[in-house]
Amino acid sequence: MELWYTEEWSEFTRFSIKIDEQLHSEQSEFQRIDILRSEEYGKFFTLDGLMMVTEKDEFIYHDMIVHPAMAVNPEIKNVLVIGAGDGGTVRELTRYKSIEKIDMVEIDGRVVDLCKEHFPGTSSKLEDPRVNVVIQDGLKWVLEADRNYYDLIIVDSTDPIGPGEGLFSTEFYQNCYNILTDNGILINQNESPYFDRYAKEMRRAQDKIRNVFPIALAYQAHIPTYPSGHWLFGFASKKLHPLVDANHELWLENGLKTKYYNPQLHFGAFALPNYVKELLGDV
Numbered sequence: 001m002e003l004w005y006t007e008e009w010s011e012f013t014r015f016s017i018k019i020d021e022q023l024h025s026e027q028s029e030f031q032r033i034d035i036l037r038s039e040e041y042g043k044f045f046t047l048d049g050l051m052m053v054t055e056k057d058e059f060i061y062h063d064m065i066v067h068p069a070m071a072v073n074p075e076i077k078n079v080l081v082i083g084a085g086d087g088g089t090v091r092e093l094t095r096y097k098s099i100e101k102i103d104m105v106e107i108d109g110r111v112v113d114l115c116k117e118h119f120p121g122t123s124s125k126l127e128d129p130r131v132n133v134v135i136q137d138g139l140k141w142v143l144e145a146d147r148n149y150y151d152l153i154i155v156d157s158t159d160p161i162g163p164g165e166g167l168f169s170t171e172f173y174q175n176c177y178n179i180l181t182d183n184g185i186l187i188n189q190n191e192s193p194y195f196d197r198y199a200k201e202m203r204r205a206q207d208k209i210r211n212v213f214p215i216a217l218a219y220q221a222h223i224p225t226y227p228s229g230h231w232l233f234g235f236a237s238k239k240l241h242p243l244v245d246a247n248h249e250l251w252l253e254n255g256l257k258t259k260y261y262n263p264q265l266h267f268g269a270f271a272l273p274n275y276v277k278e279l280l281g282d283v
C-alpha cells in the first residue's frame, strides 16, 4: 500500500509527498513530531502535521533567514536564535568567523535530540563551541536577557499556533527591540502571502513589527514544500536598511559558497509582487 504525507494548505488545497518510511512519531510535551523519509525530498520532519524541514529544500530557508542580515551588518558578533531546533540556522551562522556567540533558545528539547539523530546535515554545528543551546521558552528569554546586547535576533519559529503563538506578539517584538544593540536586526519567518489563513498571520506579524521598529520590510523566497511555495521573512531594525546598508563587497570576503543566496538576489528578494505590497499596506 502506498503511503502519502498530506498537508492542508487551505480548506480546498492539499500538498502530498509519497513516503518510503515513517522513521519516528511521538507526542512531546509541546507538539506532535513526525519524521518521514521520501524519495523526492529525502528525510523530512513535521510538527503538529506542518512541514518544518526537508533535506532537499532546507538550504533555501536557512540561506534566506541568515545571509541577508549578515550582508547588512558584517560586524554581527552576538546572535540570538529562537526556535530553530533542527540546527539549520545555527549551521549557516557558524560559517561566519566574525560571530562570537550564538544563543539558541528552543522550547522543545525533543526536536533538538531527534534532529541530532536523524538530521546531521542541519544539526551538526550545534556542537560548535560558540553555540549555547538553551531549552526554554523564547518568550521568557527575551524578557530576561540583558538590554542592548544582541546584534542579531533570528526568530525561526513554528506558525502562530501552539507553542509558537507568543513569538508573533507585540510584547515579544518589543522585548526583542529592547535587547538589540543600536545596529540590531530582527529577522523572523513571516509566513506566506498566498493562502488567506497564512496571509492574515503574515500581515498581523508585519503590522506589529512595524509598530515597534522604525525600519521593517518583508522579503521573499521560493520554498517548494511550504504552503504555496511563496514564503516571506521579516527584516526589522533600529537603524540599518537592508537595501541601503547592504555591503556585499565585504560579505563576499567571507568566501561562503551559498546554494540560494547571492548579492543580486538580496535586492530582488525585497522586490515584492503588487498583491503582497497591497496586503502590507505599502501601495
Ligand code: SAM
Pocket: 030, 047, 051, 052, 053, 061, 082, 083, 084, 085, 086, 105, 106, 107, 108, 111, 136, 137, 138, 139, 156, 157, 158, 162, 163, 164, 165, 166, 167, 189
Ligand atoms: N523552518 C521551520 C518552519 O518555518 O516551518 C521552523 C523550524 S524550527 C523546527 C521551529 C521550532 O520553533 C520548533 O522546533 C519549535 O519547538 C520551536 N518553538 C515554537 N515555539 C517556541 C517558543 N515559544 N520558544 C522557543 N522555541 C519555540
